[in-house]
Amino acid sequence: MNNTSHGDRSLDYLALVEEARLPASGVAVRLAVTAEFSTPHLVPLLRALAARAGVALEIYEADYDSIEAEILDPGSGLYAFAPRYVAILPAAEKLKAKFYRSEDRAAFAARMVVRFTRLWAALRTSGATVIQGNFVLPSERVFGHFEAKVAESLGAVAARVNAGLAEAARAENHVLLCDVDHIAAEIGRAAWADEALWSLAKLPCRLDHLPHLARAVVGQVLAAEGRMIKCLALDLDNTLWGGVIGDDGLAGIALGEFDEGEAFVAFQHFLKELKNRGIILAVVSKNDRDNALLPFREHPHMVLREEDISVFIANWENKADNIRKLRAALNIGFDAIAFIDDNPVERDLVRRFLPEVVVPEMPEDPALYVRALGAAGLFETASFAEADRERPGQYRVEALRELAKDEFANLEEYLASLDMKIAVERFTPFQVPRIVQLMQRSNQFNLTTQRLGAGAVEALMRDENVLPLTVTLCDKFGDYGLISVVILRFAGAEIEIDSYLMSCRVLKRGVEQFVMNEIFKLASARGVKRVVGKYLRTAKNGMVAGFYENFGFRKDYEWSNGDTAWSLAPADYAPAVVHMAESRVIF
């Protein structure tokens, strides 16, 4: 069950300590934790929170205050552990102590930032993704409110360190930031701090609040593992506006600069920002479709417009069924959908029938909607690419394509009508963020489910035995962008398909057929004997269990866990029929 990584279940410290005693099952992910504070209390919380999302964290816990010793020494236990993620968690108390001893306070912030960028650089070649914590801004201020005006005061310097870390991290694809200061500030820095516990046990905060830090770290790991919310399924009446459109009419609903109307406008602004950063908005409403669309089309204070909604479902069926339809239309997992509804009965129904769908509690007062949604920790992400802005629109266009499909007698005719243009090319440096993101996000059409960080991707590009390929596609309705990653490995007389993943948005377009044709053209040109590949089964990639078989590959081996190994000689490959209007292949 996945609800809980998103904050629905308890973040109670003692309850989590007990939960951590349960045996964890699920996908194993390796995380190394290095910190300037004592971590034995943090580690069980990380385990328990990850386990709630079906991830069994294997944790390497560095000794207290040994960040440099572990990361700068290639022979350290950390590197032997080969973590996929390395958390670097500094302590504000240590920053303070160093600052007070420092003779050159003007250069302190810059030097502190360099200290961490050196660590990131050391970790780059390992392929691990860094989760870098920042510093909780200190409460003590020798200048009072004048502190910020003094460039070399502790307060000003600490703020500069945090800003410097953020700026440096923007330039590093393999570094994620864990904004610990934000977590502390949300709780209240005075309530967060526990000076007695620091001196007693070197803990970074009051124990009650430690789960919030753990949730932030785990949230980033989960997001990087592709476990993130991709779509919000929104109710309408009393969720996007006050009142019932069917009863109250366009002029009667509360929306705009009076009463509760302002709260709904604010909520819609927040949703629109989420959409602009790539979260798909869908409507799932018990309404007459025309009534439901009316405010989107005609209300002057609606922030969200029809084109902001990728899938619009308004009918009188139950919402669980409608969310099933939505999921099918989007080709994403139930656990990537959050359902937002003011009505506790509807929330309860969806929780009962679709336990994987994330259903945050919503407060009665719409003025608190934004806060409630924010506090649920739903919107972690491990990447942001400009292309994300296009995603909701692409899903919307996809729905239009589905409509167009009905007009054609057969699939071939339909595909030919799309006027598709495809490009297959080697990874370019400029594509790295999107490649990493696609590897994070693709769960279903993914043969081996490798999640490579930016460092590992860059290493592949330098490996002469590897041909790492991207596929981009557009058609007359719009641009899909980079939708598939295929990593080929040359091994003697074989070409091995090491990774093969594709966005489910382009299923049944003939993309994989086109790519397979190219792989076998390459195999023939290089004179290799066989093309080989594996299918590594996960809970989510059943869709591609028959992938190789459909291309005529022979099954060489089947493991007891459902994994399979396949091969095919170039001479035995029958090229697939494809319907691309234009293609560009640059190996």
Place this chain on the structure above:
Amino acid sequence: MQQEEIAARLKGIMRKTFDDDGLEVTAETTAADVEAWDSLSHINLILAVERAFDIRLTTREVRAMKNVGDFIGLIGRKTA
């Protein structure tokens, strides 16, 4: 609150914290006598006690405790 009542509640908290339903303690019991009572679980124990009795313990008070009897006495004074 009576000493006996505090002692009984403390024992319950210790059993839960140390994940040991059969744990028995006396006033003379120290951390050395209980396998799961280490510096890590000690901090958890203090938090659990603070919550259960709605008190806050100071660093000095925590450091001064030598055995379960001291703990019971301390809770008694703080809740008086």
